[in-house]
Amino acid sequence: MRRNRNISSIISGGPSIDLISAVERFVYRNPIDQNESVCFSEIDDDLLRIALEASRISENTALHKVLSNLAYIYFYLQLYDDLDWTDEYTDFAKYATEMFQHMNIPVPSEFRRKSPEEIIAARDQHRNLFLSGLQFFVNSAFAHLWTRKGFLFDFNTRLAEKISPLLKHEYPALAKDGQLPRETYFPKWLVDMIMLRERGLCHYCNCIVASPSIANQSYDIDHMTPIANGGTNDPTNLVLSCPSCNNKKRAKYQMMPDTFFWPKIT
Ligand SMILES: [Zn+2]
Numbered sequence: 585m586r587r588n589r590n591i592s593s594i595i596s597g598g599p600s601i602d603l604i605s606a607v608e609r610f611v612y613r614n615p616i617d618q619n620e621s622v623c624f625s626e627i628d629d630d631l632l633r634i635a636l637e638a639s640r641i642s643e644n645t646a647l648h649k650v651l652s653n654l655a656y657i658y659f660y661l662q663l664y665d666d667l668d669w670t671d672e673y674t675d676f677a678k679y680a681t682e683m684f685q686h687m688n689i690p691v692p693s694e695f696r697r698k699s700p701e702e703i704i705a706a707r708d709q710h711r712n713l714f715l716s717g718l719q720f721f722v723n724s725a726f727a728h729l730w731t732r733k734g735f736l737f738d739f740n741t742r743l744a745e746k747i748s749p750l751l752k753h754e755y756p757a758l759a760k761d762g763q764l765p766r767e768t769y770f771p772k773w774l775v776d777m778i779m780l781r782e783r784g785l786c787h788y789c790n791c792i793v794a795s796p797s798i799a800n801q802s803y804d805i806d807h808m809t810p811i812a813n814g815g816t817n818d819p820t821n822l823v824l825s826c827p828s829c830n831n832k833k834r835a836k837y838q839m840m841p842d843t844f845f846w847p848k849i850t
Pocket residue numbers: 786787788789790791825826827828829830
């Protein structure tokens with residue numbers, strides 16, 4: 585893969601914003617160029633594994649995994665590991681320095697050296713530090729996307745497309761053809777996260793489902809993309825629902841518009 589990336593366009597909006605734009609383009613199948621199209625097909629190849637793992641609830645959600653894959657390819661493989669994109673090693677030192685600053689990691693002093701050999705040695709010496717810092721961008725991008733339920737619904741539609749065609753005799757972990765087992769136990773950290781995002785309101789009808797001032801309320805945690813349609817138990821697929829909406833909904837799709845669009849970086 586030949587890259588033609590320009591350092592200022594990569595860093596201008598901050599790597600977390602670049603990551604959000606990249607995952608949007610991935611979910612909506614809207615690659616910016618041929619290079620990105622190849623990158624997206626690699627990530628798509630990994631999406632079945634990610635969707636199957638989302639049979640279980642984990643804090644490392646399917647969205648974290650896709651964001652990690654993107655961050656690894658874009659920020660590490662294409663820019664840190666591969667120096668084909670630059671003729672001047674000082675450009676690479678500038679890239680590494682700015683990335684460490686964005687990661688809130690003290691910039692290793694070796695990147696201030698001038699000779700190409702010293703900068704390449706610094707790159708090798710701090711490879712693992714750089715890789716560990718990518719998690720900062722993943723977590724930051726996730727925190728933004730977590731509030732955008734329209735996007736989360738579309739992301740889960742992509743996951744469901746991987747599960748729906750599967751046959752149980754080939755994938756024994758399925759509950760039946762095209763369906764993962766339904767998770768019915770939701771750990772407290774997850775319920776708290778969803779309650780906080782929903783502010784206690786039903787995702788579908790906006791009625792009050794839970795409030796500190798009202799005792800003994802019943803609520804449901806609902807799968808936006810239904811299990812029956814290939815939906816997963818990933819936290820990104822779960823919303824708060826009042827019992828009556830959950831009963832009405834069953835296996836129908838529901839759309840929730842985004843209330844906030846992150847600006848696209850092009
Ligand atoms: Zn409701």
